[in-house]
Amino acid sequence: xxxxxxxxxxxxxxxxxxxxxxxxxxxxxxxxxxxxxxxxxxxxxxxxxxxxxxxxxxxxxxxxxxxxxxxxxxxxxxxxxxxxxxxxxxxxxxxxxxxxxxxxxxxxxxxxxxxxxxxxxxxxxxxxxxxxxxxxxxxxxxxxxxxxxxxxxxxxxxxxxxxxxxxxxxxxxxxxxxxxxxxxxxxxxxxxxxxxxxxxxxxxxxxxxxxxxxxxxxxxxxxxxxxxxxxxxxxxxxxxxxxxxxxxxxxxxxxxxxxxxxxxxxxxxxxxxxxxxxxxxxxxxxxxxxxxxxxxxxxxxxxxxxxxxxxxxxxxxxxxxxxxxxxxxxxxxxxxxxxxxxxxxxxxxxxxxxxxxxxxxxxxxxxxxxxxxxxxxxxxxxxxxxxxxxxxxxxxxxxxxxxxxxxxxxxxxxxxxxxxxxxxxxx
Numbered sequence: 001x002x003x004x005x006x007x008x009x010x011x012x013x014x015x016x017x018x019x020x021x022x023x024x025x026x027x028x029x030x031x032x033x034x035x036x037x038x039x040x041x042x043x044x045x046x047x048x049x050x051x052x053x054x055x056x057x058x059x060x061x062x063x064x065x066x067x068x069x070x071x072x073x074x075x076x077x078x079x080x081x082x083x084x085x086x087x088x089x090x091x092x093x094x095x096x097x098x099x100x101x102x103x104x105x106x107x108x109x110x111x112x113x114x115x116x117x118x119x120x121x122x123x124x125x126x127x128x129x130x131x132x133x134x135x136x137x138x139x140x141x142x143x144x145x146x147x148x149x150x151x152x153x154x155x156x157x158x159x160x161x162x163x164x165x166x167x168x169x170x171x172x173x174x175x176x177x178x179x180x181x182x183x184x185x186x187x188x189x190x191x192x193x194x195x196x197x198x199x200x201x202x203x204x205x206x207x208x209x210x211x212x213x214x215x216x217x218x219x220x221x222x223x224x225x226x227x228x229x230x231x232x233x234x235x236x237x238x239x240x241x242x243x244x245x246x247x248x249x250x251x252x253x254x255x256x257x258x259x260x261x262x263x264x265x266x267x268x269x270x271x272x273x274x275x276x277x278x279x280x281x282x283x284x285x286x287x288x289x290x291x292x293x294x295x296x297x298x299x300x301x302x303x304x305x306x307x308x309x310x311x312x313x314x315x316x317x318x319x320x321x322x323x324x325x326x327x328x329x330x331x332x333x334x335x336x337x338x339x340x341x342x343x344x345x346x347x348x349x350x351x352x353x354x355x356x357x358x359x360x361x362x363x364x365x366x367x368x369x370x371x372x373x374x375x376x377x378x379x380x381x382x383x384x385x386x387x388x389x390x391x392x393x394x395x396x397x398x399x400x401x402x403x404x405x406x407x408x409x410x411x412x413x414x415x416x417x418x419x420x421x422x423x424x425x426x427x
Contacts, residue, residue, distance in 0.1 A: 019367035321353070
């Protein structure tokens, strides 16, 4: 029996924490608001000032990287890494392309007319890739490839660091240019336009608290994907699940960040003990153990009376990532309603989604999967409606209804505008 101090706090369905939380803290908002304001007033000089002040670039360094420099990134990495980037690019492209093909334009009949919608990409998109402790070429591909598949003409990337593998990923994704800075100043530059960067219509990509705060500030003027917080994984498992696999998946999530949230929900209490033992053993050899141990303190385990109650727990949490492990994984999948991305069965590891199986890894956190989904081609597309009336006489009922409704709302000008289309309206 494992007598060590539990790493995962035990919870019941009655005392589940609320994952919904403020997406941005007040301190980050205050700092980001000042930086975004500077960029709005002073443009490129403010972007450079903050990039130098925060250490993204040295004084006098170039802020922008052109396509030629990105292409040279491909020459600076080994052939195996270049081939890896291409394979992952192709999988992301294939999935996003299928998403785009599933969306169709439409036309329906009106009384003596027609109406419909067209689907068009935004002109310009800004993609952000974090630099932090690790370079994240995967985020470059997830954001920029999806924008390209949607049909966006101008795709720009910003990142606080530009090692060869990140530049190579940008080249593979065919971005138009690269801004060598991060933080709130990068988000402001993408949203407002700065130097060579056009004012982008959509700004997407994960980032730290200041990036998220800046996205909140510029949203409304531009479209954003989401306000994402620390990464989350819930594993829903029965007693047949392999505890070593469960532990491995929880640690993969926990090593992201000390704020990450790993959770186990199971119908078998003994599985929790077995997973604890596996966690303890695997942490001994994990290079990122310090971060993972800290993140495990945020996590918890819930023992439920059956998988049906487990589904209820998962839907309450509405996590970013949800794994189903054990013999009943397939049968439980259809019952679940709220998650960012679902991974069904032992072979469908969440990390395969992180690294380019196809579906996007930019996903809602903090319970917001109840109301929104992950990054997709839809974020870069606009639905534009249209209508035409072919015969005004046959549209008389439609016109009179519009006039009557206008008067119902005390808008006489609207009523007269509608009635101007009637042939028999008295002078």
